[in-house]
Amino acid sequence: MNTNRYIIVTGAGGSIGSAITRSLAHEGHNVIMACRNVAKDTPLCQEIDKECPGTVTIMQLDLASLDSIKSFADNIKDKGYAIEALINNAGVMNKKYRTTHEGYEMTIGVNFLGTYLLTELLLPSIVDGGSITFTTSLTRYIGTVDEHFFDLTADNYGRFRAYSRSKLATTLYTAHLAQKLSARNIHVNAADPGVVDTGMIRMDAWFDPLADKLFRPIISTPRQGALSALTAYRTPCSGEIFEKTRHHAIPKRLRQHRYTSWLIAEAERLTTQWR
Ligand SMILES: NC(=O)c1ccc[n+]([C@@H]2O[C@H](COP(=O)([O-])OP(=O)(O)OC[C@H]3O[C@@H](n4cnc5c(N)ncnc54)[C@H](OP(=O)(O)O)[C@@H]3O)[C@@H](O)[C@H]2O)c1
Numbered sequence: 301m302n303t304n305r306y307i308i309v310t311g312a313g314g315s316i317g318s319a320i321t322r323s324l325a326h327e328g329h330n331v332i333m334a335c336r337n338v339a340k341d342t343p344l345c346q347e348i349d350k351e352c353p354g355t356v357t358i359m360q361l362d363l364a365s366l367d368s369i370k371s372f373a374d375n376i377k378d379k380g381y382a383i384e385a386l387i388n389n390a391g392v393m394n395k396k397y398r399t400t401h402e403g404y405e406m407t408i409g410v411n412f413l414g415t416y417l418l419t420e421l422l423l424p425s426i427v428d429g430g431s432i433t434f435t436t437s438l439t440r441y442i443g444t445v446d447e448h449f450f451d452l453t454a455d456n457y458g459r460f461r462a463y464s465r466s467k468l469a470t471t472l473y474t475a476h477l478a479q480k481l482s483a484r485n486i487h488v489n490a491a492d493p494g495v496v497d498t499g500m501i502r503m504d505a506w507f508d509p510l511a512d513k514l515f516r517p518i519i520s521t522p523r524q525g526a527l528s529a530l531t532a533y534r535t536p537c538s539g540e541i542f543e544k545t546r547h548h549a550i551p552k553r554l555r556q557h558r559y560t561s562w563l564i565a566e567a568e569r570l571t572t573q574w575r
Contacts, residue, residue: 304381304382305329305330305382305383305384305427306329306330306331306332306381306382306383306384307324307329307330307331307332307383307384307385307386307387307533308331308332308334308376308383308385308386308387308422309321309324309331309332309333309334309387309389310334310361310363310387310388310389310390310415310418311334311335311336311389311390311391312331312333312334312335312341312344312358312389313333313335313337313340313341313344313345314389314390314498314499315496315497315498315499315500315522315525316389316435316493316496316498316522316525316526316529317333317389317390318344318522319522319523319525319526320387320389320526320529320530321333321344321348321356322348322351323523323526323530324355324530324533325348325351325352325355325356326351326352328352328355329355329384330355330356330357331355331356331357332356332357332358332359332376332381333345333356333357333358333359334359334360334361334372334390335358335359335360335361336360336361336362336363336364336390338358338359338360341358342358345357345358359372359375360372361390361418362401363390363409363410363414363415363418364400364401364406364409364410364414365400365401365402365414366400366401366402366413366414366417366571366573366574367401367574368401369414369417369418369421369574370417370421370574372418373418373421373422373425376422376425377424377425381425382425382427383422383425383426383427383430384426384427384430384431385430385431385432385433385533386418386419386422386426386430386431386432386433387433387529387533388415388418388419388432388433388434388435388470389433389435389529390410390415391410391411391435391466391500392406392407392410392411392500393407393459393460393462393463393500394406394407394459394462395459396457397452397453397454397457400413400414404450404570405450405452405453405457405462406462407452407459407462407463407465407466408449408450408452408462408465408466408469410466411463411466411467411469411470412465412466412469412470412473412567413450413567413570413571415434415470416473416567416571417567417571417574417575419432419477420568420571420575421574421575423481426486428484428485428486429484429485429486430486430487431486431487431488431489431532431533432477432481432486432487432488432489433488433489433490433491433529433532433533433542434470434471434473434474434488434489434490434491435467435470435490435491435492435493435529436467436470436471436474436490436491436492436541437463437464437467437492437493438492438494438495439460439463439464439467439468440464440467440468440470440471440554441464442460442464443463443464443465443466443467443468443469444464444465444468445465445468445469445472445557445559445560445563446559447559447562449465449469449559449563449566450566450570452465468554469563470490471490471541471550471554472554472557472559472560472563473560473563473564473567474488474489474490474539474550475539475550475554475555475557475560476560476564478538478539478550479539481538482538486538487532487535487536487537487538488538488539489532489535489537489538489539489540489541489542489547490532490540490541490542490550491528491529491531491532491541491542492528492541492542492543493520493525493526493527493528493529494518494520494524494525494528494543494544495515495518495519495520496519496520496521496522496524496525497519497520497521497522498522498525524544527544527545528542528543528544529542531544531545531547532547535547539555
């Protein structure tokens with residue numbers, strides 16, 4: 301283990317995030333648990349630290365606040381940490397319309413815009429040859445990204461509408477960044493955990509009884525769900541989507557999506573003040 305190198309896991313106290321963190325700590329990596337609610341997730345950090353002394357630290361990061369993202373990234377820079385991997389695991393799917401500190405719809409704000417800003421601000425701290433993993437979902441197939449992407453309101457809000465948009469946008473950004481960072485040999489991939497039995501999916505005791513019947517046999521445990529991000533971290537390739545231990549190139553229709561340039565330009569414009 302290189303003692304100056306760190307792996308950042310966002311949402312490290314969540315179901316899949318804690319499985320990712322525990323696995324990396326057991327392998328001897330230094331893991332920074334980037335958590336929204338430090339008080340809630342500190343017992344987990346202490347538990348993992350007992351199992352693997354000296355491997356985990358916890359830091360506050362609220363992806364629903366661009367100020368919080370900026371101070372997290374500044375903190376990493378000030379400490380001079382070399383980041384060997386950034387695992388963007390945190391995510392939300394809200395039943396009701398909510399907004400971030402800056403007024404963006406929460407799912408888009410956390411899963412895409414906040415994650416975008418965090419990644420951009422951390423780029424100078426990520427070592428050449430390092431890796432960045434984003435978390436996608438099967439819902440990317442039903443999501444849309446167009447010039448109305450940021451326009452969700454309380455009136456036109458639907459949780460799957462918002463969530464699928466955010467995951468498609470994340471996948472488009474993954475493809476964009478994979479290409480952009482190839483000169484630095486930074487591996488950029490998306491991890492799709494599958495359908496995992498977590499707080500997110502348990503949310504309303506299931507979508508409906510039919511979905512429960514269909515999905516229950518294929519539902520994974522958080523440990524199984526964590527495999528996608530862990531395999532992405534361990535595999536030296538870029539621009540791929542990982543589904544547990546299998547992976548394939550991000551499809552051409554997403555690599556060449558007509559709204560990717562617009563999306564990245566908009567995200568850059570909306571976050572200029574924090575860069
Ligand atoms: N479960 C599935 O079937 C499934 C399928 C495909 C993709 N995914 C993706 O997998 C990832 C992990 O989800 P999960 O299923 O493990 O759900 P989870 O248990 O609800 O974990 C979500 C994590 O994200 C964190 N988070 C939420 N809002 C945040 C914010 N504003 N700032 C920082 N962190 C925030 C949560 O922190 P708090 O606990 O403090 O809120 C929690 O640690 C997500 O990106 C999700 O979209 C899940």
